[in-house]
Amino acid sequence: MHEESELVTGEAVVLDLRVAKLASRALAMALDVLVQFALLLTAAMVFTFAVPVGDESLFLALLLVLVVLVMVGYPVVFETLSRGRSLGKMAVGLRVVRVDGGPIRFRHALVRGLAGFVVDFWALGLFGAVAVIVSLCSSNGRRVGDFLAGTLVVRERAPAGALHAAIVMPPGLEGWAAQLDLTRLPDALALASRQFLARFRELSPEASHALGWGLAQQVGNALGTPVPPGVPPWAFLAAVLAERRNRDHARAFQAYAAQAQAQAQVQPMAAPWPGAQPQPGPVAGPPPDPPTPPSGTPVANPFTPPS
Known part of the structure; x- marks a missing residue:
């Protein structure tokens, strides 16, 4: 209860x-x-x-x-x-x-x-x-x-919907987020930011801004970059988490492509018994295209990104 x-x-x-x-x-x-x-x-x-x-x-x-x-x-x-x-x-x-x-x-x-x-x-x-x-x-x-x-x-455990809420890149922050060093972002701070983004619209405006600004300051200090002028805290956190997710997806796609390339380059099979002719292996071909990540949905409450 x-x-x-x-x-x-x-x-x-x-x-x-x-x-x-x-x-x-x-x-x-x-x-x-x-x-x-x-x-x-x-x-x-x-x-x-x-x-x-x-x-x-x-x-x-x-x-x-x-x-x-x-x-x-x-x-x-x-x-x-x-x-x-x-x-x-x-x-x-x-x-x-x-x-x-x-x-x-x-x-x-x-x-x-x-x-x-x-x-x-x-x-x-x-x-x-x-x-x-x-x-x-x-x-x-x-x-x-x-x-x-x-x-x-x-x-302590958050609802499942809060952990798996979709995070999309706010428009205009793609280039800025691509230059961040996200290896310095702690997992616990990223999880706290994700939970905040999953329910910040349910909070009062004062609580949402105060909590979001506090998290944005912690994330900015961890990454060594301040919050860009004119960017709301929720948009700053969403840009950081979306870029982190995109990089994780890119690494997963590269690993998938490398695995497919290795599977395609199969050596000819050895002869099953002495004197038998080796069976040719499958012809190596280009690896299959990796799956395309799902496209994001438009972000509510658009804002004017920094110039």
Whole structure:
């Protein structure tokens, strides 16, 4: 279960994020609990052989410390190192973020981990009953640890349509884009730009311009080129991504042509038995033409390209 949630960034920009609700969070929690109990069981077996026989007080003390370290340390370490994801959240496609949409830090993960152990789930949480009740009463599905840490769990995976939206070259930017060094563009930044272009018309004009301009600045810094004067942020990002896609297609076509050329140049077959005449191989011919990439569609909201 999820719903759209409006979050405000530090730049006062409204973000539309898909909030993870009870069902997806419960699945991620169940996977994390399985991992935690597997760690506890393994460590308990090790302690059984390592602790001297008859010293039950030492064994219980070590077991108590181990339970606290695993139940609190596991989510804190994973969410800190992976910027908001545990193993269960990775499997389900969830991430913990701040209420302003930014990535969490160690203090956020520590507060969530301690509150989860003491209040939400184990010590006072009646095996998760408190977390379930608070999450159902919250519009964003937040538990006590989220309220104390100022965090929110969102769905990280974008819809399939957003990842495969068609990107076309804005008219007038073909020559400018052909001179760019696109090897310096990080994949993560390209993916963020593609997701923005897939839905920027759904955002408010203020949010669309602010988010687009921020992404355009990051892409321009990565490529070492500023946004051309008079070019909207969406057109700048579309030109960069369309040129990147066209170059990928060109390399794929060249590889296809080389493979077809190699297949066409077949050597004559060897004689199947001694004394038999070799069978002539197929006559080499020109390689077949590579498939033509699909033509793009006209871009809405045309603008006057820079001179």
